Amino acid sequence: MIAPRGNGRPVISFQKVWKTYPNGTDALRDICLTVPDGDFLFLVGASGAGKSSLVRLLIREEKPTRGRLLVQGQDLGSMRRRQLPYFRRRVGLVFQDFRLLPRMTVHENVAFALQTLGESRRTIAYEADTALETVGLAGMARNYPTELSGGEQQRVAIARALVHRPRLVIADEPTGNLDPETAWDITQILSRINADGVTVVMATHNREIVDAMRRRVVALERGQITRDHSYGTYDEILPASALRVH
Amino acid sequence: MKFFRRALYAFTSAWQNFWRNLAVSVAAVVSIALILVLAGISLVLGHALGQVLDTYQQRVSVLTISVADDTPLATVYDFEDQLRARPDVVSVRFISKDEELRNFSSDPRNQQLIQQIEGNPLPAKIEVRVAHLDDVKRIDALARQWRGADRNDPTDYRGDFIANMLRLSTWLTIAGLGLLAVLTVVSVVIVMNTIRTAVYHRRQEIELMKLVGATEWFVRGPFVVEGVMTGAIAASLAVGLLLAAYRPFVERFQSELFFLPLSYDPRFVPVLAQDLLLAGAALGAVGGYVSVRRFVRL
Numbered sequence: 001m002i003a004p005r006g007n008g009r010p011v012i013s014f015q016k017v018w019k020t021y022p023n024g025t026d027a028l029r030d031i032c033l034t035v036p037d038g039d040f041l042f043l044v045g046a047s048g049a050g051k052s053s054l055v056r057l058l059i060r061e062e063k064p065t066r067g068r069l070l071v072q073g074q075d076l077g078s079m080r081r082r083q084l085p086y087f088r089r090r091v092g093l094v095f096q097d098f099r100l101l102p103r104m105t106v107h108e109n110v111a112f113a114l115q116t117l118g119e120s121r122r123t124i125a126y127e128a129d130t131a132l133e134t135v136g137l138a139g140m141a142r143n144y145p146t147e148l149s150g151g152e153q154q155r156v157a158i159a160r161a162l163v164h165r166p167r168l169v170i171a172d173e174p175t176g177n178l179d180p181e182t183a184w185d186i187t188q189i190l191s192r193i194n195a196d197g198v199t200v201v202m203a204t205h206n207r208e209i210v211d212a213m214r215r216r217v218v219a220l221e222r223g224q225i226t227r228d229h230s231y232g233t234y235d236e237i238l239p240a241s242a243l244r245v246h
Numbered sequence: 247m248k249f250f251r252r253a254l255y256a257f258t259s260a261w262q263n264f265w266r267n268l269a270v271s272v273a274a275v276v277s278i279a280l281i282l283v284l285a286g287i288s289l290v291l292g293h294a295l296g297q298v299l300d301t302y303q304q305r306v307s308v309l310t311i312s313v314a315d316d317t318p319l320a321t322v323y324d325f326e327d328q329l330r331a332r333p334d335v336v337s338v339r340f341i342s343k344d345e346e347l348r349n350f351s352s353d354p355r356n357q358q359l360i361q362q363i364e365g366n367p368l369p370a371k372i373e374v375r376v377a378h379l380d381d382v383k384r385i386d387a388l389a390r391q392w393r394g395a396d397r398n399d400p401t402d403y404r405g406d407f408i409a410n411m412l413r414l415s416t417w418l419t420i421a422g423l424g425l426l427a428v429l430t431v432v433s434v435v436i437v438m439n440t441i442r443t444a445v446y447h448r449r450q451e452i453e454l455m456k457l458v459g460a461t462e463w464f465v466r467g468p469f470v471v472e473g474v475m476t477g478a479i480a481a482s483l484a485v486g487l488l489l490a491a492y493r494p495f496v497e498r499f500q501s502e503l504f505f506l507p508l509s510y511d512p513r514f515v516p517v518l519a520q521d522l523l524l525a526g527a528a529l530g531a532v533g534g535y536v537s538v539r540r541f542v543r544l
Contacts, residue, residue, distance in 0.1 A: 059457070082461075089459035101451055115255060116460040118248035160458070 010034045010070070011168055011199045012058065017067035019053050019223075027053035029223040031067070035201065037167070040194040042210045043203040044234055045220035051203040054220065055172045058201065059093060060084055072168060089117060092161030092198075094190075096173035098153045100145040100160075106132065107141035110159045117164065131159035135189055151182030158189055162198075169193060171202040175209065183209060207234040256467035263444050263472055274440035275480045278433050278529070282484035282522050285429045289518055290492065292422050294509050299415055306411065307378070309385050310402045313370040315343075317394035322372070325392055329374055334381040341371040369396050379408055430529060437473050437533025444472060445541050452541050465542040470534040477530025481523045488522070489515060 012035035019028040028050045035041055045051050056062045057069055060076045069076045072090055079087060100109050110128040119127075132138050135155040145153050154174060161169055171190060175183030187202075187209050194200045204210060210217060210233060217232030218225055264271045313322055322340060329338045341349075346368040351360050374389075376382050386403040389395050445452065455465050496510040 085456075085459045085461045085464075087459075088457060093457055099450070099454055099457075101454065112454070113458040116455050116458050116464060118252045118255075118464075120247075120251065164458070 009037050011037045011039070011072055012201070013068075013070040015068040015070070017057070017064045017069050019050075019057060019062065020065040026223050028057070028064075031223075031225060033218060033225060033228070035199060037199055038194070038197050040191065040200045040213075040215045041202070042213070042215055042217045042232070043201060043220065044205070044210060044217055047205075048222075049220040050223040051220055052172065053223075055170060055201075055203050058170050059091060060087060089164055090166055090168065092158075092164070092166040092169040094154070094157050094161050094169065094171035094174045096176040098145070098150075098157045098177075100153055100156055102145055104144075105141065106137060106143050106145065106148070106156050109145065109156055110163050113160050113163050127163050127165075128159075131163040132156075134162060134193070135159045149182070150178050151185060154178060154182075154186050155189065158186070158193075162193065166198065168199045168201070171200065173203055173205065175204060175206050180208060184212075187213065210234040252464055252467065255464075256471045259468035260471035260475055263448070263468065264475055267440075267444055267447065270440050270443050271476060274436055274476050275483065277436045278477060278480035278526065279483040279487070281429050281433050281436075282481055282526055283487055285426060285525065286484055286488040286518060286522055288422060288425050288429075289521065290488070290514070292418070293511065293514050293518075295418060297509065297511070299411070299418075302411060303379050303415075306404060306408050307376050307382060309374045309376065309382050309389070311372040311374065311389040311392075312396035312399050312401070313372060313394055314396045315369060317370075321394045322370070325394060326372065329372070329385070329388075332385075334377050334384065336375040336377050337373075338375075339373040341373060343368060343370045346371060379412055382408055430525075433477075433529040434533045434536070437476060437530050438537040440476060441469050441473055441534045441537040445469060445538050449541065456542070462542050466535065466538050469538040470531055473530035473532070473534025473537075474527045475530065477526035477528070477533070478523060479526075480530075481526025484526070485519045485522050488518065 012033070014031040014033040017028060017031040018026065020026050031054070043051050043054065053062070057064055057076065058071060060071075060079065064077050067077075071087070074083075074087055076087075101112065104112060107128055110131050111124045114124040114127055129138065129141070132141055135158050137152060137155050137159065140148065140152065145156065148156065154177075158169075158171075158174075161171075169190065174190070175186050178186060183206055187206075190200050190202060191213070214231045214233070217227065217229050217234070219227035219232075326338050326340060329335050343366050347366045350356055350368055372389075374385055376385055382403060383405065386401050386405075390400050392400075395401070452465055492515070493510050500509070
């Protein structure tokens, strides 16, 4: 068991949240979920269960239809558009398809996030180098994304998510396009980041990783939370003896 | 400091983008330059026509009131004071009978006539200059009611001519504004298409910018700057072409195109250059702003 390093205050709080799309589909139904600071949470569920909708709400790509969603103390439902950039600067995002810019080098891809914030050249260079070191890619700063493997590209994406030192990282299927070994490496990187006190929410389909990590698991089914276990597995609670050791 | 860094980013990014999509950028510059040349030509013609109209307007905005011979001077002075007190009157000048005769005699065309007349049959006059052309009618009505005015020929008011002048002036203004509006819309559409191409090429970057916390203006800035850059380069090209051709064209075609009020006015050159440069930059800015709006909305 790895104890959370955060202060334990809620970073994310879903309070009876519903998300209904214009065609009448309820993507999320009556979600109540609290994620304390420093937590590592797996969000699991079949395709269409509502994971992506929940992630889209968390990064405020969409608003809840009903209920209240607080992230880092801010009510995302009533947040004004002009406040949104400042909110997103406090959240690190990692996606399944990496979303790297092919015409930029690895260093430029990571630096890009800080450039957007108008940081000085010196700060950008220092923070980008530090973030690349954290994910073990310091030696590939001058390479282009197309010259990297899928796992390396995802590590660049994680470095970009970390470069502005967020307190919350949201990873949407970060291992979805990776082989099992690389997927495990990526999860370990996220685990190390979490050990430094950063809250991590990871939506995944990867049964092996969820079962091996034995972290908090929230399962979604047809838009509803069906399970929320502190040291859970992908399908059900396994006995501690079933824990896989890597 | 952050503002300057962001501004620098916007300029650098716009400059890179301009060169990266050079073919599209050049096509936009040439198209907008041609439109601005058309706008420039219409401005030059408008200016020349305006000068002609101004000359006529200055001429007809002076109303001459003939004073009856038996009118006491005190009555004339009273009427002059009454006119001067009006806000629509710019100046009032009294021309005595003697002065009027001198003016008449000094015209060589009247030499034969002057030998045939005895005494001074010419009336004294009051010359009234009004502020606006449409004020002339009111002063004329006032003069006709004045008891000191010559009963047979009280004023030299040319109502129809003035009405035609006013109508022509209004129509020319409307036509000019209509032409400029069409040219403006066409320019904005061209800039929008150019910037949209750039936006399409960089849509992934824009999406990422939004996700990592860029403000709308940070995302939009480079595209607006690129629009301004495209418009300003096009305007410079148009100004260069117009300035090179203005004088030679007027000198070559002034007599042949007699129906157009062509004239070269060196004082109008800096005004033309300034107007076109500002118009180019403004059109570019509007085109850039509008084209990227949908993509940057958070």
